[in-house]
Amino acid sequence: MRIEVIGGGPAGLYFAILMKKARPSARITVHERNRADDTFGFGVVFSDQTLETFEKYDRESYRAITENFAYWDDIAIHYKDASFRVGGNGFCGCSRRTLLLLLQERARELGVEMHFQADVPGIEQFPDADLIVAADGINSAVREAHRDHFRPSVDMRPNKFTWMGSTKPLDAFTFYFKETEHGIFIAHTYQYEPGRSTWVLETDPETFEKAGIGAMSEQESADFLEGVFAEELDGHKLLINRSMWRNFPMIRNARTTMGNVVLLGDAKSTAHFSIGSGTKLAMEDAIALYESVMRKPSIADALADFEETRREEVEKTQHAADVSLVWFEHVKRYWHMDPVTFAFGVMTRSKAITYDNLELRAPDFVAAATRAFAEKVKASGLDVDTQDPTVPAFQPLRLREMQVSNRFVVSPMCMYSAVDGMPQDFHLVHYGSRAMGGAGLVFTEMTCVSPTARITPGCAGLWTDEQQAAWTRIVDFVHGQSDAKICLQLGHAGRKGASKLMWEGMDRPLPEAEAWPILSASALPYYPESQTPKAMDRADMDAVKADFVAAVERAIACGFDMIELHCAHGYLLASFLSPVTNQRDDEYGGSIENRLRYPLEVFDAMRAAWPKDKPMSVRVSATDWIEGGITGDDSVVIARAFAQAGADLIDVSTGQTSPASSPVYGRMFQTSFADQIRNEADIATMAVGAITSADQANTILAAGRADLIALGRPHLADPAFTLRAAGDYGVGDIFAPKQYQPGKFQLLRNAERAREELKELKLKAKPKTHNPAYREAAE
Known part of the structure; x- marks a missing residue:
């Protein structure tokens, strides 16, 4: 077998090592355009878990690496006048140059051929190769020469950064946040060998411009930053090595293989x-490619296997990196926060670390974050214990005069089980059981304000006395048998109306004979085969607004604690807000202020009819997930407008505006939008979307990213989700009907024991340290 590797970075070298070790007869050649010891930057970093992987695949290079690494267990955060140290992280740093030399030495020992200062003009240079590995970096010539095949996307992020070093010793991975007259600067720092540390300096484009850094030389910018971080550097200098300011490129490729060619490392994907995780991602690419080659009978099969199996893991790492980098891009959003909440946000920004596993690592730090949360609750006028507080998800919240006992919400979910708009016994059991299951707040499904406002024939409504009586029965049951509050979500389907039941075809149009006339902001059908809605005129607007007000008056009679106006998911009022669906040329179209006009008219009329002491919320789609549609910044403008009109809460969802949307899914994938609205529009938010556990809820709340947590599918699977979570966290004062209290007490006893056992197992399963000093002492 003949393998040509273009690029002598960690990805290319490590793959060559693994393959040569497994197949000594293979001819493997590495071609590197730079000299053997050329490298920019200073240090690289790996976690203990990553080193454990390296140990498994090549113990010799693993031992060489670990003998040259600097180790630390803590992450340190310096923000304003506060400092925090969070232990239990297990990281190590090494000089990038040292890492390359160690890998070169191991490759040479195994018989890998290496050519330095060897510029490869193209893959055509290797017509006899069985496999060509393009590990030629961020600016990959191979990738760029075949763009039409690989279809790369390069997202140049807005923040500016530069990679410097220092002689400043550090005993932790340390974040410094520094406010100056120009703006905020961030230093990501860690020691990688005695007397040497890496300093990655980052700032937003406005601060970069205001400070005039773009006009500075490499040395001048280092001198400037020495002044910014003079206290932190403590007399030490910043070192430069091609330390140019640049924007980080987030690289993805639609394809990563072509014939016998495969992209690896930064050429393929960046983090x-x-x-x-940049070097980690590159070296794990090498491992995955090695596994595919060893597992499959031919190179073609191996590359197909690599393409299929590696993508998911890379996307998970890139998603975590995306979430993390966005947090740093918007650090000004969090600058008002108290220090411990800010630091908790730093630790949990990428979603890889959560409340529970952080509590295992740093119980005192999590206890401080929990106390800080409870102190804010107490400052809002609620009587809570701040010395020994319960976890954030079981802290109360007040909206106007409504107080919920915990932050868990049964998300509004259409059940498509009403008959002519009438809630059935199904609805009584559905809402009643989840209320008795301990949720602080229960939302109804979108309840339609008229027969023609329905999405489907199975949608619930509130336009008749009979429907009002059915809803009153449900509200009375919730109030009589639980501690939950109940919110009525009111909406109008707009152009998505007259559709089939979800399980018969989501958003697909009913047969013409069964359909009813539909309305929207503009005459645009949802699907090409859908009914074309009528673009609303003034008379339609007045009639629909009157329907909403009439439903509000009925909601008062039913005894609902709260109401929500549905302005999301492409329904009627959402169709006014989004430029994708609003193509009007009158005063209700065009600018965002105009597009807000009619939804605000409806909200104002509802707020005037609804009791002043009861809260109202608005559900929005914070992004359409479509180019040219609503963005997160737009959603802040929308939220502020509703807040000024009297909204108390924004229920933050996304998308579903058009079939053309391309959402980016993942754990808690909509929470970032709730975070942005809460911290920029200064209004309480409810996070929803792939939130599945109480641990995630506590993480979001403690980081100040939302105020309520809505869970849909978890509540469908387990009506007693909140009660079980109370047991997990030892919250004994959660309400339970007297008939169910023996079960509650048993749950609390069993859950406490199970939680301690789980904690013990997690502590035992903590990855072993790869610090040679610790290992030698242990042995």
């Missing part, structure tokens, strides 16, 4: 430096 932001804020999670320290």
Whole structure:
């Protein structure tokens, strides 16, 4: 077998090592355009878990690496006048130059051929190769020469950064946040060998411009930053090595293989430096490619296997990096926060670390974050214990005069089980059981304000006395048998109306004979085969607004604690807000202020009819997931407008505006939008979307990213989700009907024991340290 590797970075070298070790007869050649010891930057970083992987695949290079690494267990955060140290992280740093030399030495020992200062003009240079590995970096010539095949996307992030070093010793991975007259500067720092540390300096484009850094030389910018971080550097200098300011490129490729060619490392995918995973990603690419080659009978099969199996893991790492880099891009959003909440946000920004596993690593730090949360609750006028507080998800919240006992919410979910708009016994059991299951707040499904406002024939409504009586029965049951509050979500389907039941075809149009006339902001059908809605005129607007007000008056009679106006998911009022669906040329179209006009008219009329002491919320789609549609910044403008009109809460969802949307899914994938609205529009938010556990809820709340947590599918699977979570966290004062209290007490006893056992197992399963000093002492 003949393998040609273009690029002598960690990805190319490590793959060559693994393959030569497994197949000594293979001819493997590495071609590197630079000299053997050329490298920019200073240090690289790996976690203990990553080193454990390296140990498994090549113990010799693993031992060489670990003998040259600097180790630390803590992450240190310096923000304003506060400092925090969070232990239990297990990281190590090494000089990038040292890492390359060690890998070169191991490759040479195994018989890998290496050519330095060897510029490869193209893959055509290797017509006899069985496999060509393009590990030629961020600016990959191979990738760029075949763009039409690989279809790369390069997202140049807005923040500016530079990679410097220092003689400043550090005993932790340390974040410094420094406010100056120009703006905020961030230093990501860690020691990689005695007397040497890496300093990645980052700032937003406005601060970069205001400070005039673009006009500075490499040395001048280092001198400037020495002044910014003079206290932190403590007399030490900043070192430069091609330390140019640049924007980070987030690189993805639609394809990563072509014939017998495969992209590897930064040529294939990048991960932001804020999670320290760039070199890790590259070397794990090498491992995955090696596994595919060893597992499959031919190179073609191996590359197909690599393409299929590696993508998911890379996307997970890139998603974590994306979330992390966005946090740093918007650090000004959090600058008002108290220090411990800010630091908790730093630790949990990428979603890889959560409340529970952080509590295992740093119980005192999590206890401080929990106390800080409870102190804010107490400052809002609620009587809570701040010395020994319960976890954030079981802290109360007040909206106007409504107080919920915990932050868990049964998300509004259409059940498509009403008959002519009438809630059935199904609805009584559905809402009643989840209320008795301990949720602080229960939302109804979108309840339609008229027969023609329905999405489907199975949608619930509130336009008749009979429907009002059915809803009153449900509200009375919730109030009588639980401690939950109940919110009525009111909406109008707009152009998505007259559709089939979800399980018969989501958003697909009913047969013409069964359909009813539909309305929207503009005459645009949802699907090409869908009914074309009528673009609303003034008379339609007045009639629909009157329907909403009439439903509000009925909601008062039913005894609902709260109401929500549905302005999301492409329904009627959402169709006014989004430029994708609003193509009007009158005063209700065009600018965002005009597009807000009619939804605000409806909200104002509802707020005037609804009791002043009861809260109202608005559900929005914070992004359409479509180019040219609503963005997160737009959603802040929308939220502020509703807040000024009297909204108390923004229920933050996304998308579903058009079939053309391309959402980016993942754990808690909509929470970032709730975070942005809460911290920029200064209004309480409810996070929803792939939140599945109480641990995630506590993480979001303690980081100040939302105020309520809505869970849909978890509540469908387990009506007693909140009660079980109370047991997990030892919250004994959660309400339970007297008939169910023996079960509650048993749950609390069993859950406490199970939680302690789980904690013990997690502590035992903590990855072993790869610090040679610790291992030698242990042995």
